[in-house]
Every structure is written in C-alpha cells, then in structure tokens.
Amino acid sequence: MQQVVYILNKELKDFFISPIAYIVMAVFLLVTGWLFFSAFFVFDQADMRNFFNLLPMTFAFVIPAITMRLFAEELSSGSYETLLTLPVTFRDIILGKYLAGVAMVAALLVPTLSYPIFISFMGELDWGPVLGGYIGAVFMGAAFTGVGLFASALTRNQIIAFITGAVICFTLTTIERMLFFVPGPLLKVLGQLGASLHFQNIARGIVDSRDLIYFISVAFLGLYAAHLVMQEKK
C-alpha cells in the first residue's frame, strides 16, 4: 500500500508540474462557467441544475485529457521499463495512477464550489441537490478516470489515448439518447448503461446505491482492462 502512496504522490506532482493541469483546468472552468452563467440569468432560478446537466458531457472530454498521459507518456519515453523493474506490482502502479487521476478531477471541481456559494447570496439555494450533484460528480469522475486510464494504457500516443477515452466516455454519456435505434428487448439493458442517467439521479439529491454501484463498476472495469493490457505487454 505504501508503494501506491509514493506513486500517487509522484503522479500528482507531475500533473502540477506540467502545464497540462492548468490548461485543462482553465478550459474546464471557462466552458462550464460560461455555459452555466449565460443561461443562469435567463432562467432566474437559484439552483445549479443547469451546471450539473452539462457536467457529464464536459467530463467526457476533460477527463480523458487529464488521464491521457498517465501511461502513454511512460510508454513513449521508455520510463515504463524503469517503472516496471522497480519492486512494485501492476496493482500498485494502476491504483497509484488512478487515484492521482481522481484527485486531479476532485481538484478540478473545487473552484466550481464558488458557484453555489455565489448563488446562495442571490437567492434561496436548496443545498440538497448541490451536495448530491458534487457526490455524483466525484463518482462519475472516478468512473471516467478508470476509462481514461485504460485508454492511456493502450497506446504510446497521448492523442490516441485522449480520443479513445473521449469516445468511450461520450458513448456512455449519450447512450440513452440514442436508444431509438435499439430493438425493444435491449432497451432496458442499454438504458441502464447511460452515465448521465445515473448521474442525474444523484444530482437530483437521491443518492441511490444502484447509481453508485454503476459508477464503481465502470471504474473497476476500466482498471481491470488496464491491468489486462499491462499483462499483455509483458
């Protein structure tokens, strides 16, 4: 477990040393901030529903941009070999990198906490859905980080890792809106695969274990797939 902590620390430091963290953060805040506040004054309602409605889509692109370097950079610089010949297990490496990614996503959400604080001065804000929304955001972020980590393990090219990750996350977010293509019997199954559906449930303030389990499962599948990819590279 100690090894996981060392790897996590190192990866987190790397995030903040490279300019990527700041660029991604700036883009994320700019996009969500603009999309949110441009509609906020039109509707004249003191809630954050609009922000959380957009979040799955923004995360689908922002998170793969955060995770794309986790493995791809090591593979292209060759430091992957150095890392794998240290006394650490695949599990240590994957968990360390994954947790660093999740921490980075959490850090991304911290500045947005200023929105509800700001809104609460302007009107009566119901904190329940806001709290739910942030819990949901962390879980959804954790799930997408798992997917992004897997995409990064596939290739030494960060752009390919980003696109692969974004395509999978995008599919997960939009799948319930594409269901009219799907024959009846599959409808129920595929309907449950949508990330926004589960996220919106939590964001409404209803923290249901089914929704949490969905995100945990996606994250786990991503990590497990990354493990298989590493095994394959040996």
Place this chain on the structure above:
Amino acid sequence: MIQVEDLTKFYSDLCAVDHINLEIPKGEIMGLLGPNGAGKTTTLRMLTGYFQPTSGSIRIKDCAVDEQPVMVKGLIGYLPESAPLYPGMLVYDYLLYIANIRGLRDQARQGRIADLVERCGLQGIMHKTIGELSKGLKQRVGLAHAMMSDPEILILDEPTSGLDPNQIVEIRDIIRAIGREKTVILSTHILSEAEATCDRIVIIHEGRIVADDRTANLKHSAGDTRQINLCLQNAEAEDVRRRLGALEGIADVTTRAQAGDGRQDVTLVCRSSQDVRASIYAAVKATDWILLEFVQHTRDLESIFRELTKEN
C-alpha cells in the same frame, strides 16, 4: 545466484532469444556482448522480469522470477538502455522517489542519496530537471537509480554509452568496485570495455550463445595466430614474398603496394608458438630494403567477436 535455463523469447514469429542457458555465481562481473539485434537487451529484460519469456525459466537466488516478481525486482538494480527516466522530474526528486519505492527510510535514505551523489558525480545537477541533462549526465543519474538500494544484482544495459572517456574510466572503476561483492551483468558492444571490466564474457549472436568463458581464457584462445605488419621501402613485392615466405614459422605473406611512393605494406601471418621477429629482422637486414614499420598484433577479442558473429 542466477540460473537461466532454456530461455527463449519470440516476438510473434521472430525468435529473439533461442534456448539460452547461463549460470552466474555471486560476485562475478559478466559481460554480455553481441552485435545489434543479437538479443542482449531482450535477455536482460527477461532477467529483470520486464518481459515474460516464451519458454524456459529464470531463477534468482532460488526464486522464480515469474512467481515472486516483486521480491526479485527488489534484489535487482537495473539501468535500461539509454536510461529512460522521467524527463520532467528534478534529479533530487527522482532519486528521492526511487529511494522511497525501494523501501529506504529517513536517515538511511538521505545517507544513501548523499553517497550516490558522491559516487556518481551528481553534485551541482541535483536541482536540474532530468530532461535538460546531457546524455552522459543522464546516464549517471540512471546509474545512481540502479544502485539505490545497494542491490545484490546489478544489471546494466550499455552503461557507458554516451559517456566521455574520463567518465567511462570512472564508471568502469565503480562497476569493478561493486563487482567485488555483488553480481554485475552488463551488456555492451565496446569490446575493450568488456575486456577491461568483466571477469567473464558471453557473446550472443542471433539469440544463441556462441562463446562463454573467462575473459582471460577467451583472449588466450584468440592468441593462437599472430600477425605482424611491416612497411618496407625499396622492396619488390615478388622479392618480399619469396624471401619472407621462406622463413620458418611464417604461414602466409601478403603485400600491398602503397600508392605513389613505392612502399610495400606487408602482412605476415605467423604460426603459433614460435617468435619469428628475430629471423624477420635478419632477413630484412640482408637486403637493401628500408624498414619503416614493424608491428606485432595478437589476435584480440575483436577478431574473435567478428568471427563468431559473422552473418551466415
């Protein structure tokens, strides 16, 4: 210390390492030699557990590498080819990270880092990022990385590539000092280096071991035929071949006229045991040739290497 049995590695259809058997005792410096693509790096990567062999087994201190990979990796310090380290990290941060991962704590950690800085000559670059270092400096950081936990086995893939001659001598001294108690495996294609550093030399070619012996024995077996080069002025090629070829102990004479000034480059291949230099001198003295050069070569590692690794 290390037992390798029938080690084989295929990259899809390509056989990179073909049934290699090795036994490396404790306290030996073994040099792994071979031309590019002979399978040196692949062999080392399997020893360190980075690659999984297609078949065969590696046991290190009686532990199978694939059964207890973390334990075995803890015993090995490994410097991969061209030292791929994190380019964005500071040298100090990197060494600290490695020390932590290697399980060094507090006092021991600081002491070890200070010691390695001294040994590998890293003073003054500790607060530079690895990416901005020259190749030689990076190589030295890599060496410090490999030696961090004072490992029982040190595996170095081309440790001196990119270093200047002074650094090569320094690194060679470091390796020899370590090799007194530890097992060192290094790969190189600089033969003089292997000759100067290693107790034992293994030459591999196309994935197979073609020579495996103590360095001294290998050189001795090479010394069987000797070669003498002369440079003569005022001499006719025909005459030279006749007179020198008649001497006792000379197997072959070849001459080559130098362009322009009428000098002859003569190469004499001598039969073993006898020292023919005196009779050559006498033969030359009897004529009016002018002797400009007289050099004796023993066949060195280089020629053995070339012979063993010739393309079929």
